[in-house]
Structures are given as structure tokens and as C-alpha cells.
Amino acid sequence: MAGGTDFIALDVETANADVGSICSVGLAHFRRGEVFKSLTILVDPEGHFEPRNVSIHGIRPADVVGKPTMAKVFPVISQYLNDTIVTHHSPFDRRALARAAVRYGSADLDCFWIDTVSVARRTWPAFAKDGGFGLANLARSFDITFRHHEAAEDARASGLIMLRALEDSGLDLEDWLRLLDKSPEPALPKTPPPRKNEAFARYARSGRAAGRLAGETVLFTGFLQINRAEAVNLASAAGCDVADTATRKVTILVVGDQDLRLTRGQEKSTKHRKIEGLIANGARIRIVGEADFLLMVS
Secondary structure (H helix, E strand, C coil): CCCCCCEEEEEEEECCCCCCCEEEEEEEEEECCEEEEEEEEECCCCCCCCHHHHHHHCCCHHHHCCCCCHHHHHHHHHHHHCCCEEEECCCHHHHHHHHHHHHHCCCCCCCEEEEHHHHHHHHCHHHHCCCCCCHHHHHHHCCCCCCCCCHHHHHHHHHHHHHHHHHHHCCCHHHHHHHHHHCCCCCCCCCCCCCCCCCCHHHCECCCCCCCCCCCEEEEECCCCCCHHHHHHHHHHCCCEECCCCCCCCCEEEECHHHHHHCCCCCCCHHHHHHHHHHHCCCCCEEEEHHHHHHHHC
16 A cells, blocks of 8 residues: 555446446546546446436446446456555445445455545535535635546546645645544534424525526435535535425435435335425426435535
8 A cells, every 4th residue: 555645536427326327437546746647437337327417427328338347347447446545535436336346246446445525524624614525616616627527537636635635734645544544524513403393494595506506406304424514515505405394396305325225115204205295296306315416516
């Protein structure tokens, strides 16, 4: 394992709501604090492409005809990533690879993972109130130009953010590995607890008018891996209005990934059931997991 400033930044894009439907893998190799080389690998996800995903990354079914599946990509990238420090921006990329590994019976990548969202939270806590820790917002704040949702470009941008964090924090990569392994996520500024029957009402807000998802209204339910306040900040920065109750104004319901697994055929949250009732009566509302939400707003 190399320390200092040598690492590989990684990003993936997916074809549909299945977080394991990887259609592109981007790698950016950083050596001595600079981009040494970068690569995008197009992947056949062996599944359908949803219009929403295509609108985000621009990859279409015709683009992956004849391309390898993750069953063939895993052995190739593992040669470069195993026993290496690999950075990724948000849990989405690591989850997607883990899901795809299970699907194809491949071994998990044996590397040293650093989530640059976790690094950013600790290095620049002010971003919790200033647009959130999404890749686009951080890159904009640090004057990093890139083609968003092109996998190698996203990897490069996240790697440059990692380098900026190394400089600002005074820590090296191995310091960060030890820190992230031992310490909990820093708490966001506390807000007064909600009164009974007013859970999460404090999170309702309007989205940024110029945001890419302007016109959408999002509602959150269930346990999220990221802090709920941060999820609201990400949604608002991306242009989404944030609701606190289930009404026909909602266009996206975000359900914690863990809850999506636990609630299949079992009890669902009140919000979840109300939204499904509205959908049954003709409302156009999408239900997505946390990982797909992070893809939409990153």
C-alpha cells in the first residue's frame, strides 16, 4: 500500500435503479500529487437503461453493445486496485461495486477505501450549510472544471478534492485511513427536536431555482446512511423542493436502501404507504433508494 499522495480515484455510472447495474467505470491514477493517467471503461450491465439514468450520464444501450460485463471487468481492475488506496465520492460507488460483485460471484475488491465525502465533512464542515458535500458543489467551490457524470472525469474531480483536503488538513492518505477507520462522522449543527406528530417538518424547504432537478419535490423516509439534514441540503442544492408530508406534490420518494430491503412484503413506513396509495391513484411519483438519490444529486 502506498501512502503520501499516490492513490486511484474511482467512479461508476449505472443503467437503472439497481445500484449494481454498472455501465461505466472511471479510474484516475494520481502519482506524486498529480493525475498520472485516467481511463473510462464502458460496461454492458446486462439490463435495461432507464431514461433518468441516461439523462444523467448520456450512456445509451447502443454504447455498450459488445462491451465487457462486470464479470470480465472485475479481474482486470482488481489487478490495479487490490492493495491500493482507492478514493470514491459518496458510498454509492463502493456499494455499486459490492452489489455487482455479488451478482457475478466475484470477490470484493481488496483495497483501502477512502470516501471523499467523509473526508470533506471533516476538513470543511462549513459546506454542511453551504451547498452540501456533493461533487459538483465542492468542485465549483475549488475551481475544479470537469465533465460531470463522465466516469473518469468524476474520478479525476474527486481525486483533486482529495488532494485539496490533504493540503488543507495537513494529513496524508494513511492518516486519513486511520482517522476514518476509528472516528465517527462529525455531527452536523444540532436543531431542536421535532414536537410529536411533526417529525422532519423542519426539513421542508424550496430548491435552488437554477438546480438541475428544479421542479421536483422530494420526500425522505426510512434510515439513511448520510445525515438527514445533509440529504436535504443535497436535494435543495440540486433544485428539489423538500416536503415533509406525503402529498400529490411529491415527485420523488427517497427510501433508505436498508429499508427497501427490509420492507419487501413487510411493513412499510406511513409515508411509504401513502405514496404508494397516491401512485395507485395515478400520481406520477418515483420511489428510489438512497444510493440512486445520491447519483441523481451528485
